[in-house]
Amino acid sequence: xxxxxxxxxxxxxxxxxxxxxxxxxxxxxxxxxxxxxxxxxxxxxxxxxxxxxxxxxxxxxxxxxxxxxxxxxxxxxxxxxxxxxxxxxxxxxxxxxxxxxxxxxxxxxxxxxxxxxxxxxxxxxxxxxxxxxxxxxxxxxxxxxxxxxxxxxxxxxxxxxxxxxxxxxxxxxxxxxxxxxxxxxxxxxxxxxxxxxxxxxxxxxxxxxxxxxxxxxxxxxxxxxxxxxxxxxxxxxxxxxxxxxxxxxxxxxxxxxxxxxxxxxxxxxxxxxxxxxxxxxxxxxxxxxxxxxxxxxxxxxxxxxxxxxxxxxxxxxxxxxxxxxxxxxxxxxxxxxxxxxxxxx
Numbered sequence: 001x002x003x004x005x006x007x008x009x010x011x012x013x014x015x016x017x018x019x020x021x022x023x024x025x026x027x028x029x030x031x032x033x034x035x036x037x038x039x040x041x042x043x044x045x046x047x048x049x050x051x052x053x054x055x056x057x058x059x060x061x062x063x064x065x066x067x068x069x070x071x072x073x074x075x076x077x078x079x080x081x082x083x084x085x086x087x088x089x090x091x092x093x094x095x096x097x098x099x100x101x102x103x104x105x106x107x108x109x110x111x112x113x114x115x116x117x118x119x120x121x122x123x124x125x126x127x128x129x130x131x132x133x134x135x136x137x138x139x140x141x142x143x144x145x146x147x148x149x150x151x152x153x154x155x156x157x158x159x160x161x162x163x164x165x166x167x168x169x170x171x172x173x174x175x176x177x178x179x180x181x182x183x184x185x186x187x188x189x190x191x192x193x194x195x196x197x198x199x200x201x202x203x204x205x206x207x208x209x210x211x212x213x214x215x216x217x218x219x220x221x222x223x224x225x226x227x228x229x230x231x232x233x234x235x236x237x238x239x240x241x242x243x244x245x246x247x248x249x250x251x252x253x254x255x256x257x258x259x260x261x262x263x264x265x266x267x268x269x270x271x272x273x274x275x276x277x278x279x280x281x282x283x284x285x286x287x288x289x290x291x292x293x294x295x296x297x298x299x300x301x302x303x304x305x306x307x308x309x310x311x312x313x314x315x316x317x318x319x320x321x322x323x324x325x326x327x328x329x330x331x332x333x334x335x336x337x338x339x340x341x342x343x344x345x
Contacts, residue, residue: 122145122147123147125145125147125187126147126148127184127187128149128185128186129150129151129183129185129187129188129189130148130149130150130151130189131151131161131176131189131190131191131192132152132156132190132192132228133152133153133154133157133191133195134152134153134155135191135194136150136152136191137150137152137153149183151166151167151179153167153176155195156176156192156195157192158193158196158212159208160175161175161192162175162176162177162211162215163175164176170182177212177215180219186220186222186224187223187224187226188224188226189226189228190212190226190227190228191229191230191231192209192212193209193230193252193253194230194231194249196252197244197248197249198243213225213227229253230252231312232311232312233245233246233249234320234337235310235312235322235324235337236335246310246312246322263307263309264276264311264319264321265307267319272305273305276340279338279340280338283338283339284301294330294332295333296328299328299329304327305321309321309322310322310324318339318340318341319340319341320337320338320339321337321340322336322337323335323336323337323338
C-alpha cells in the first residue's frame with residue numbers, strides 16, 4: 001500500500017506569542033486640497049474686513065438713531081405711546097387766527113408759545129396738513145376733520161417720514177415727504193416724538209426734525225408750520241414703560257429755536273404756583289379723613305409746585321399734575337395725581 005506524505009510549514013512552538021500581521025490603513029482623502037485650504041484661510045480675514053468696512057457705518061448710524069426701538073414686522077411699527085389709550089386731545093399749540101395764511105413779515109418771537117387764537121370753523125383746515133403718528137391719527141378720527149389732509153401712520157417717526165411708504169396717493173405708496181410734493185397746503189401741523197424717546201441721542205431727533213422743516217419750506221416757502229409738543233404720558237406708563245418716560249419727553253419737548261421746555265408756567269402764567277396749589281388743595285379738601293391721613297403732616301402744596309413739576313394731558317384735555325411716591329404722602333398713597341383745568345383766558 002502506498003502512502004503519500006504531505007508537509008506543511010511548522011507552526012510556532014507552544015507558548016510563543018502570536019504575531020499579528022500589520023494592517024495598512026488607507027488614509028481618507030479630504031474634499032479640499034491643501035493649497036485651497038491655505039488660500040481660503042488667507043482670504044477669510046480680507047472678506048471680513050471688507051464687510052465691516054462697508055456695513056459698519058450704516059449699522060452705527062441705525063443703532064444710534066433707533067436705540068431700543070423694536071419694530072415687529074409692520075412698517076414703522078413701534079410700541080404704542082400709551083397702551084390701551086388713544087390720545088385724542090387738542091394740539092398743544094393752537095392754530096393762528098383765520099385770515100393769516102402766509103408767513104408773517106414781522107419778526108416772530110420763537111421763545112414764546114403760539115398765542116391762543118379765536119375759535120375757527122372747520123373750513124379753516126381745508127388747506128392744512130397734519131403729520132404724525134397714532135396720536136395724530138386718533139385726533140383726526142375723533143375730531144372729524146375729514147376736510148384736512150392727514151398723513152398719519154402708527155409708529156411714524158422723524159426719520160421714516162422720508163423713507164416709509166405710508167401714504168396712499170394716486171394708487172401708489174409714498175413717503176410723507178414725497179406726498180407733500182404733490183399736495184396743496186398753506187398750514188402744516190406736526191406732532192412726532194413719542195416713538196423716538198427710545199433713541200440713544202436726542203440730538204439726532206432734533207436734527208431729523210429740522211430736516212422735516214427744511215423739506216417743507218423747500219416745497220412751500222410760504223407755509224405756516226406748527227411744531228406740536230409731545231403730550232406727556234401718565235405716571236404709571238412713565239414708571240413702567242421700558243423707554244417712554246416723562247423725563248425723556250421733557251427732554252424732547254425743546255423748542256428747536258430757543259431750547260425752552262414747556263412747563264406749568266406756560267399753561268397758567270406767572271402765578272402758576274399759587275393757581276395750581278389752590279386747585280390741588282381744593283381737591284384734597286374733598287377727600288375722606290382716611291385719605292387725608294396719608295399726607296405728610298407738614299405738607300405745603302405750593303412748595304411742591306415748580307417749573308420742574310411733572311404733568312401730562314389726559315384724554316379730556318385736562319392737565320394732570322403728578323406727585324411721585326413719598327413726595328406728598330407716605331408710600332401707601334403711591335403716586336398722587338390731580339386733574340386741573342387750564343386757566344381761562
